Amino acid sequence: MVERVDDDDRVIGVVGRGEAIRRRWLHRVATVVCRDTRGRILVHRRPHDDVRFPGGVNFMLGGAAEPGETYEKAAARELTEELGVRARPRFVLKFRCAGAISPYWLGLHEAVVTGPFTPDPDEIAWHDWMTEPQLAELVGDEAFVPDAREAYHRWTARRRERADHVRPAG
Numbered sequence: 001m002v003e004r005v006d007d008d009d010r011v012i013g014v015v016g017r018g019e020a021i022r023r024r025w026l027h028r029v030a031t032v033v034c035r036d037t038r039g040r041i042l043v044h045r046r047p048h049d050d051v052r053f054p055g056g057v058n059f060m061l062g063g064a065a066e067p068g069e070t071y072e073k074a075a076a077r078e079l080t081e082e083l084g085v086r087a088r089p090r091f092v093l094k095f096r097c098a099g100a101i102s103p104y105w106l107g108l109h110e111a112v113v114t115g116p117f118t119p120d121p122d123e124i125a126w127h128d129w130m131t132e133p134q135l136a137e138l139v140g141d142e143a144f145v146p147d148a149r150e151a152y153h154r155w156t157a158r159r160r161e162r163a164d165h166v167r168p169a170g
């Protein structure tokens with residue numbers, strides 16, 4: 001079950017996720033970009049038999065928020081479910097994603113993974129740590145999940161905005 005939300009991300013009901021996707025109703029999805037202590041980003045491939053984006057490559061972990069769950073709590077739950085890691089992901093941005101399968105509100109978070117983790121094989125078929133330049137190159141690959149590509153561009157734009165606000169005037 002997911003919360004169906006309106007164009008302003010206000011809850012208007014609770015529905016099955018399959019129905020939300022089929023009817024193209026907005027709902028909420030929480031994602032996490034994981035970094036290691038060296039600043040590299042975790043990239044993974046979805047299983048080839050997955051229903052959504054089989055074999056697709058992504059730089060975010062995540063899934064649908066459950067009814068009553070904030071984006072932050074959903075992101076933390078997904079991190080635990082998919083990697084076996086407990087952390088408090090930091091909220092970065094939220095946007096209405098057009099979605100290759102269905103539209104939804106996407107809450108993007110970041111977390112640093114400091115210790116060992118155990119990827120759920122039902123969610124992650126392969127994974128590796130990549131530098132930002134390596135990830136930037138991978139985003140153009142046809143295997144990269146289209147929704148993740150949109151999120152990547154928004155994420156990097158947000159990071160550039162933040163960097164511009166921190167730079168001293170010259």
